[in-house]
Amino acid sequence: MHSVVETLPSPPEAPAKSDPPRSQYLSNEDHALVARACAGDERALRHFYNAYQAQVRGHLHRLLGADPDIDDMLQTVFTNAFLALARFKGQSTISTWLYRITANSTHNLLRQRFRRDRVKSALRSFNISRQAHLQTDRIDTRDEVSRVLKCLHPDLRETFVLYHYEGRTLQEISQILSKPISTVGDRLSRARRKLKEILASS
């Protein structure tokens, strides 16, 4: 008599996991990476992190300036990204998708910082103008960049940073911020105008 084990049928094949749909924005490697990361492969997630952490870190640095919360925010962005990977439909490149997650993740923080810094920057501007006669000709413009950017309203700052620092097109920024292109263009013009005003007034 055959054993029970011998006569057991082979276990049914597990249904194939639904891969993300093919997309013009993703290379084959990106497809494979996302599929493996969706399946919970920690090495794929690490690969994902390695590939994009510099982009996210740089973007956060340019967006928030030298902020002690950048590391925490970076973790938040990747945590949100990993948890949302299964919902990524490939309708943009991974980097654009990450910019969008970054924008959503930093939205509240940017506004909090802006409100907090507005008073501080006003006081600082006042002090600088009072001590203008003591200043030398040498101005450390690099340090000024972060300060000037912080004076921009978060909406304008996001657009300016994405366009001028990250090299995104208006179309991509429109995708990232979920705003019409006309709004993005308007924000960009306002950001440039505001920057000139800030620099001229200081």
Place this chain on the structure above:
Amino acid sequence: MSFSARQPPAPQPRYRCHECREDADLVLTHRASSGVEALYDAHLQACADCRRFASRLRATYEGPPQPSTPDLVSQTREFAQIMGRVDRNALRRPGVAALTPLLRAPAAAAGLAATAMGVVVLLLNPSIGPSDGSSGTGGTAMGLAGGSLRAPHDTQRPMAGGIEHHSQTFGRVVAGRGLLQRSNGDTIRSNSFAPGSKFETTADPLQVSLAGKLLATFQPGASVSWDNASPTRIQLTLERGLIAIRYDREEDDPELLVHTPTGIVRVLGTVFTVEVDDHRDTLVSVLRGRVEVLDAKTKRHVAAVEAGYRFEMATSTVFDVSHREVEAALALSHDAILDEAPVQLPFGHVPESWVVPGLPSNPEQRILANVPEPSPVDDNLFKSTRKRPRYARRNEIEPDLAEDAILRELVERAQRSIEQAEISRDLERCRELYASAGTRFLAANCLSKFLQQFGDNPNAVEGRLLLGILRMDFAQDYQVAERELKRFLAQAPNHKLAELAVYKLWLGSTEDGQIATAVTRGRAYLRRYPNGRYVGRILRRFPELKSEL
């Protein structure tokens, strides 16, 4: 008289500071015409204020400097923190689809396999029906009659965390052989030991359970000491060799530290191996979860090692885990986190929660033979270089020879029963598996079949005892062990192995941290068996019960 006609000069456009600053961004972004650019440049030549303005505006358009990229170690730590957040969020948000297939797949596979097996078994042998009034298709992937083993009203008690009582700080030998010594050098002859004990293995591996919390396998040639077990910390020191540890840490459980000559491995709950090679270098491999490696002297963080990686501390390099580490840890392959079937026992496959690079994801193919072997293994690497005393072998402890003989007899009896029924031909292999400490955990598979076929037979009641013991030893699942032992005692209260069952009941409640229950059971044992063979072990953990004698 002639007059030279002098043409009036062409009017120069007014281009002052205001216009210059208006055009500055156009020029910087190359959107200005060449004429405007010329005027702009000319004005800048003459106006210092506008030059300064233009310089600052250019700097603003260029952006702040690129931040420095953290080093590999910091990145690894950061990734570990991200994964920690992901885990917490995934658990908090049950609807999260991403990253949870690992948590769901085994349950689904177990369900499918159990259904398939249940259907086939019922088709082949219609006489096997549901018992205890529960469904016959409620079995497990192992084919155990789960319905008959799990009462409908059973509820899962939350695992007790932490070490609250002195009696929980003991360890015991589960399988294998080795040399056990107290801190003063005396040889330990019992299979129960306290913190401060030292272990040395020669030719065979030794598997021990420490504080009822973690299961460790010491590979041949290992020298380990168990330094401490407190509510906050369990400490081991590895002098040489390779050890594999599974620590399914509950909330409030102590953290685990493994000290080596060059490092400290800090664990919060995972499956991993640590080895100290001939050069006294530390190598840490992680199969599930993650561990943190600290410098032994400075106590500073060196690296966080993720699942699937092997970290060599001497060179700070990371490799994939290999065949060797998986082999060492395979005896710990029970997957408590993913195991939703309470009577399922390990059966030698690499659990799906273990990250082993190159190993197929198909559960059937997740066996040791398919684990890639990246480099040849030097067999002499872990052989002890010290000359061993000739009498060492005689002093080696075995996991309670009498109890071992009883369990062995139970397996053989199960084999005979199944042979009589002409059901399985694999039982000879099963018996061989049980005979070796390194593969004993695999014997549970044939016992599962035995119980599936004869679980309701009064003559097979010992199977419940054996299942309870194996479940307690290899899965540290004290609840199922308690249930099986109670059923054994209910069915055969005067069985010759009832004393063993009563003792195991007491041991399970002690290691599970159910101290009040343990005291009651210890008292019951002492009253029933005042001259029993386990009296000493009970009194050692609960000296207050001496008055019962």
